[in-house]
Amino acid sequence: MSIRPWRDIIRRKSRQIMVGNVPVGGDAPITVQTMTNTLTADANATIEQIRRCEEAGADIVRVSCPDVESTAALGKIVRAARVPIVADIHFHYKRALEAADAGAACLRINPGNIGSDERVGEVVRAARANGCAIRIGVNAGSLERDLLEKYGEPCPEALVESALDHIKLLEDKDFRNYKVAVKASDIFLAVAAYQQLAEAVDCPLHLGITEAGGLIGGTVKSSIGIGSLLWFGIGDTIRVSLSAEPEEEVRVGYEILKTLGIRNRGVRVVSCPSCARQGFDVIRTVQTLEDRLAHIRTPLSLSVLGCVVNGPGEARETDIGITGGGQGKHMVYLSGVTDHHVQDADMVDHIVRLVEAKAAEIEAAQIDAVPDAAE
CATH class of the missing domain: 3.30.413.10 (Sulfite Reductase Hemoprotein, domain 1)
Known part of the structure; x- marks a missing residue:
């Protein structure tokens, strides 16, 4: 059995996409993301929080857009931000259309959750027209009912199948400017799902251990999960999910990258x-x-x-x-x-x-x- 040199990290080869002016995947640096926890409709509070994240080194910041008031404020937020803004959309496809028009650099949306093929087509057209990327975000806590019935419980195969189903909806529309996450709060489940997905696709992968916990517990959990994947060359962008201020997520993300010798800051x-x-x-x-x-x-x-x-x-x-x-x-x-x-x-x-x-x-x-x- 050949043993890899102990310091070697051989990065998985992925194609590169653009999130605003930030390259993700390929040979681009692994980026650090976070997410605001202010009401997006309160543009000034959100901008202030984004500014703190930027100072901490965030490359990309995600904001939630659950309602019209949020997407109405998004234009002001995007103009004020110095980093690309990802609009987090869950079920209402019209929020995605509004966010794309407001200047979001990326839409976090699962195409299979927004209804008909016609709606998927509308989102893809809006993304393409506005230069938006799309991030497919599969989560063990919100898997589709048919997959839970098929597999009996969240498992790596279920997460990967969900991701591939969503990917197909975009690929069928000839849209390839996307990245994918298969997150779980169980690190064993998440790591196994990412390993399987990395073998099946060539798109950039967004890493995260979801609902990881507070500052100390979540840092440990995320460091083990995200760090294990990065060590084996998997991952193009990361978000450390903590019940803490978003700038702390950024700092922990950089500590993980620094510890592995992948990217140094500060x-x-x-x-x-x-x-x-x-x-x-x-x-x-x-x-x-x-x-x-x-x-x-x-x-x-x-x-x-x-x-x-x-x-x-x-x-x-x-x-x-x-x-x-x-x-x-x-x-x-x-x-x-x-x-x-x-x-x-x-x-x-x-x-x-x-x-x-x-x-x-x-x-x-x-x-x-x-x-x-x-x-």
Whole structure:
């Protein structure tokens, strides 16, 4: 039996679609999505929440459009957003037509749920005319009755069959600008369904573990489910579903991607759990640094270790490091090399300044590396 190199992630080959100006699938970066929880009809509140998601790094944001008031507000929301907006439509096909005309970059809709073939045709024509993608979203909690009768319970085969049925309705209309999700709250069910679907289709796959739970429980559950699929090369865009503010979903999504080495954004913190050897309060220091460095978008690494047991070794692998020492004096590492000491009282402010300076240095180097178009 051949064993794949332990760091290798061989990404599944999918065709690429466009969600607004964001490519999804193919060799495009795996995108991070979230969904607002404001009333969409309240355009200002929704825009404010989208802005926070954008600051956290969201590539695409979904908003629910259950009624006319929501689609009426969508145009203002789309114009204000800096990222593509997905309109979440469930059963009323007219909301999809209104959302497409309002500028939605993608419609989240299951074609088989909106009625007749004529209605499917209307949605496809509206999507095509407005340059909209479509996201088919199969969910174990809302499978079609005939599939539940056929299989007895939600299972991978039922989720995949549902997805293929919806796909056929679009393919029959010669519409291929779509992506698909087969979500479940059971990670074993979701992972198995995505694995089967990945073998059956070439479209981009949107990953998620639905109804995952609160911030801690949902993060763990999503990390195992989404992370397992990404590790095996499956997935082109992700949404971490949490009972938490949507910007937290974005942050967790990036942590999953960073941990797998797929996509980096912001500061990757390496820190110890702390013990009696610690030279400073590691837990509180890390919490403070994460809050104060949340604005950094440039990928870089920071190690925060309480003592010299593992501190020097971890610091050698990071851009900036701090290791606890005795009598309130701690060692600072730059690019893996011991550089200087800092006193306890100045430590957090000092690290923040170092990280901000390093981020600016990296950004400047990247700008310098781009050839001048005029030359």
